[in-house]
Amino acid sequence: MNDYRNDHTENLVRDALAAEADRAPDPQPVLAALAGGRRRRLPTMAVVVTAAAAVAIAVAAVVVPRALQDSATPPADQAPPAAPTEQDVLLVGDDGTGRADAIMLAHLDVDGHASVVSLPRDVEVRVDGHGTLRLSAVAATAGPEGLVDAVAGLTGVTADHYLILPMDGFGPISEAAGGVPVCLRQATSDPTTGASFPAGDQTVAGADALAFLRQRMNLDQGDLDRVVRHQAFLSGLVERLAAGEVDLAALLRTVADEATLDPGWNLLDAADQLARVRPDRVRFGTIPLEPGYDAMLVADPERVRVFVESVFGDAVRGDSGGAPPPAKGVGCVD
Template identity: 30%
Template sequence: MLLTSRGRRIGGRVALGLVSTAVLGVTGYAWAQLSRLDGAIVTADVIAPSAQVPAGPAGEPLKVAQNILLVGIDSRTDANGNPLPQNVLDALHAGSGDDGGDTTDTMIVVHIPAGGAAATAISIPRDSYVDLAGGFGKHKINSAYSRGKNAAMNTLRAQGLTGPQLEVKANEAAAKLAIQTIEQFTGLSINHYAAVNLAGFSALSEAVGGVEVCLKEPVQDKFSGAAFPAGKQLLSGPRALAFVRQRHGLPSDLDRIARQQAFLSSMAKTVLDAGTFTDPARLSALVGAIQGSVVLDRGWDVVSFAQQLRGMSSGALKFQTIPVQSLALPTPSDGLAVKVDPAEVKAFVQTTLTSTSVAAVGEPTSGIGIKPVAATSSAAAPPSSTASAPPGMAGCVD
């Protein structure tokens, strides 16, 4: 599928916001910095009351397992609905303010078991062909957001909303449909939501001082702006964004997911192990970037939540990708899509999140936020690049 400026994909941004926010509760200084988020972070009314989980006491382990939906929005507006300046879009190789389709081109469900010292992140390919919630029919899962937003626009305009206020309220309707679709598809109850746009990803990666990545081969892609040598390198800002959103030159979109996962794993290690909490300038920059970049659900007491995850280590974030059956499913109106079996996906999610390794921290997670499903045939591993890394390049990605 050819990539136009309107179809450029962002990828992998929002988990930076979650990882950054979740691990700030380590020292007294970090707590004071995190408290700055209370009055400044952007929130949205998107989680149903029945799915909201009351915040536990700050500093005590997480009492109840929770599922967090992280999305990266292909949007040219900031968290408050204001258009991003053209000079910012130019630096990010993002085209103009009219480019981008308000789709959720990164979707990751993060499951944190009781105890809060581990997390499992499940990536969902953006082109998965599924039944959307709300009676919108069968389409690529990343279009749930844009379809929900477009459907809400006329009603909101009739109510007199315009400009950034219209954008923010329409985004709330969009997020609700995306959340409902993910719940319907995975069988999970989503308890929290976090979203970020392309400029937010750039700011967050800069705030942590860059993230180390490793490539098997050099890459050059004019569409995303990716231009990297082979081997290890430290990326931040627009270069980090180019790394995770490159699409041309990769064997499949699953390889881009592998990049996202490698980047986020390295980012977690950077935040947790590299002295972020004892570096006042870096910590202050990180909190400032979260304030301007991340949208959270309105019921999320993120300060208390971060304190409940204080035992998390850099090795405690594990990534999985749902099983897929084909990367080239012809569709009536959406072009080629990713073929998935909803029953197989639900079984995979349930097995993954109730495994011994996930439930080992704190109380068992069985039955919390997961709807039981019937067993299915064993899932085949999703097709992906199987090229081995060159000598000395173990752990590198395409």
Template identity: 30%
Template sequence: MTDDPRIPKNGMPTAVLPVADSGPAAAPTQPRRTRDRVKIAFFTVLTVFVVALLVVGVFAWNLWSSFDQADRLEDAFPDGDRPAAVEGAQTVLLLGSDSRGTDEGADLTGRSDTIMVVHIPADQATVTVMSIMRDNWVDIPGHGEGKINAAMALGGVPLVVQTVEQFIDTRIDHVAIVDFESFSAISDALGGVTVQNPSAFTAVSGEHFDEGEITLAGGDALAFVRERKAFATGDYRRAANQQRFLKGMLSGILSPDTLVNPFRVSELVSAVSPHLTVDAGVDPWYLLSTIWGARDIRSGDVHFFTSPTLGTGWRGGQSVVLPDPDEMEVVRQAIEDGTLSAYEPPEL
């Protein structure tokens, strides 16, 4: 006979009923916790997305409204045959003047005081800025030889574009014209622009600049980029100083603190646009795509030089700058090859 307590002594088994626990039945907690975590993650991602969308929307609206202050050139480019563009690259003509603006818009009838070609190769890894001395003696299409800065007075922006395109044998993709007041506005928006001044000088307007590292803002920035009479080399030194200022300015603009801060970018655009005239193809979307393409570029990736020359000479009783034709061929080939950032002009 078995000793199983479930079997009574009469040998008949009895049903074994489960014993109720005094506590509540265990719940399937793991699936519920998983669902809760999924919900939290979903709403977190949704919140971040909505906030990011709002920030981008506000940024785009600010950028659009700020950039809308810039004047537009509807006929910036010449008709007829033009050099081929460099595929995937961007070549921008930057013109500067002491007196761009009028009450009725841009004054584009005078001579351009500053001429720069900004080139971004197809890989968008570098930026090269080439200054062209305003007294370079070149062929101005339809007008014979003359100083390159006379093209504006002779035929407006289209003739300047045509003259520069012929000079560099490359198509200009965009044009931007700024007055020197923008240098003051940009330096203030950046909280000052730091430059390396090779030698002390006093501008004719009275501002003094020490040798070494100096920080420029407001009127000092304007005097620094304008001055030429204080130097024996005249426009050569002025072009070099403008390059120094642009290098310091780009160092501030291309810093991560600026590029990842949409409101800082909008502030800069707002500061510059009242002093700016651009071709019709330059709009906020172009700016956004350019900023995005330049996100990995830092100040060390930006290179400056002045178009090679043979020095000064005389033509028709006026002092001019003589381009170096052999070296200009090297420059043209470097633009086509995407290696302009490695070009080093010979010293005079």
């Protein structure tokens, strides 16, 4: 499967570059970058997805879909992208031990709107055959499919697909993107990790990007503030890609090294769908929560479903259905 994906990715980029002619980057550095990358890892039962992986596929979308739209006849050995449809995608960051550090459910519309709802890792959920678990532990206990089911039971939305990347992939991806713009309301530091950030606008990359995403010490709401940082990072990465200043060769190599799609999502269809997303059409929200026992968080499924339905439905167009509207973009965070 990995060999097929890598070969298919290279073929897509090669065909796209040929169709783009003068408008596309020189194919040699792009193909050399892809050829020099490691084989992509297949997901195991303990590996789940990260929000940054969505951006990895969006990178391919910068080149491939536009070329296909401009090409009168698709290559003989590959089907044109399917007609775009609304998609729900599960995005989760694995900490390297099978536990989920970041969990997001994204809804992609066909017109470039996207809505992203965060589910904090300490939310308690019931999993058939395993009792009550933290959401972060579901994938390690019941596999990625169990996590998809748990999220569906809480939100009422069953993800069509998921995207996979370990948390430490944030660093390489941020570097390949030339850094990710974020903004902090005040200076902050984390004595556990040694992370230190000034107030105001700044660009994070590599180890700093990973520290930004992992910090929860010295934040007023701890892990909940970290959830908002995940949203801010994803928002900044989308803006960075939309600016058209990213080194595609470097980023494509990182994709080949780090990213894995679930087997049910064709790369070409994913790229075509994600290419439509625009920074000014992305909304973010976090499910309503209550404090629980043993540092767990409690989420009432009925309230969560109303909120998610409003965010994934008409909220992106201004009608939140009575629920708090999601933020447009993220802006400065704690």
